[in-house]
Amino acid sequence: MVEIPGDRVDPGHREADGECMTSSQTSLHGPRTPVPAERRRVRWRSVLVFGAVAYGLFALCAAPFWVLDEGITHPLYTLVIGAGMFAPTIASVVVAKLVDRTSWRDAVGLRFRGRWKRILLWAPLATLLVLALNLATAVIMVLRGVPGDLTGSTWAAEVSRSMSEQGAEMPTGAAVALVLAISAFGLLLTVVPALGEEIGWRGWLRRELAPLGPWPAIVLGGAIWSLWHLPVTLIGHNYTGQPRWAAVAMFLPASIALHYLFSAITERAGGNPIPAAFAHATLNSTLGVAIGVVATSETASELNWFLDTPMGLTGIVLIAATAFAIMPRTGRGAGRGDQQRTAPEAG
Structure with a gap:
């Protein structure tokens, strides 16, 4: 999207031009989004309008799949x-x-x-970080007793067999490489819609809630993001086959933890949401692959969606701990891009 030249700039949102630091940035560990001295309160009217538009449009997109027989399995979903x-x-x-x-x-x-430099560093780093988190939850799942194969050989053999059934005979190594390449391409495609979310949630809402202070902003931002998913969570998009009330309840802490992680990545990138979009896309596109790599024929029947996935208890703990580790502290260099005084860029 292109900014219209000549827009009047509200000092309450001029992160790039240098602001007076307030108490919301002095926490030793939390979001360091600068809050101008002249605006130390959340503009709740703006938050309400933002939420209403975002929720209304998303609910409109989800509405057909509430009534179509195929639901989330519909080809157009x-x-x-x-x-x-x-x-x-x-x-x-x-x-x-x-x-x-x-x-x-x-x-x-x-x-x-x-x-x-920070954007180019954190885009691939965020991708690897979330991929590692997805794989870690899968490994922990097997270590706790769910049937699986940590060597990945079962998965590799299944990939090769599947390729053969489709008429594409090839060595196991080549079949695995092809699947991984397809997954990587899918990840890049997923970055585009993920950026559609990140611009709003970690780009706009993260800044707008910053006057609340680090932890309230994280919890409220994650809760709002969780509620935005209700139109699809209620029809089975998350936690397949589980009671919908339980899925909604579990998705709340999962969303808060992910909001914390994606906000930390955005802070490390100087407030730019693009690296968080790569993290978000990686979560969406590699979760199934990560589980599949360690899976056997018995894994699906023993897997607990509320415990063994990145959206379950194991993933929530790992994600929150990772976010805590990478969130910039006051005085560290990662947040300087939010504070430095620069001239406005051309639109």
Whole structure:
């Protein structure tokens, strides 16, 4: 999206131009989004408008699959819900342009001057980090007693057999390499809709809730994000085959932990949400692969969705601990891009 030249800039959202630091940034460990001295309160009207637009558009995309017999297995489900993932970006544009009357790119952190090195570092690093978390939860699942094969040989043999059945005879190593290449390509495609979410949640909402202080901002931001998923969580998108009330309840702490992690990555990238989009895409596109690598024919029947996945208790603990470890502390260099005084960039 292109910013319209000549927009009036609200000092409440000019992260790039240097602001007075307030108490919300002095925590030894938490979001360090600068809050201008002249705006130390959350603009709740903007938050409500943002939430209403984001939720309304996403619910509209999910609505057909509430009534279609196929539900989330419908051939168009992935495409339509992928489009719905841009609802938070659209909501941020509406709020920036119509409510706050400010620069949209500043409001969501899509600035690059002085941040390129951190963006280029944290995009692949975030990808590897989330991939490692997905694999770690799968390994812990097997170590706790769920049937599995930590060598990956069962998975490799199944991949080769599947390729042969489809008429693509090839050595096991080549079959595995092909599957991994396809997964990597799928990840890159998934980054686009993931960015649609990250611009809104970690770009706009993270900044807007910053005056609350680190932990309240994390918890409330994650809770709002969790509720936004209700239109698909209630029809089986998360925690396959589990009671929907339990899925909604478990998704709340999972969303808070992930909001913490993606916010930490965004902070490390100088406030730019692009690396968080890579992390988000990796979570979405490699979760099944990570479980599959250690799976056997008995794994699915013994797997506990509320314990053994990145969205279960094991994943929540690992994700929260990782976020705690990488979130910039006050005075460390990772947050300087949010504080440095720079000239406004061309739109």
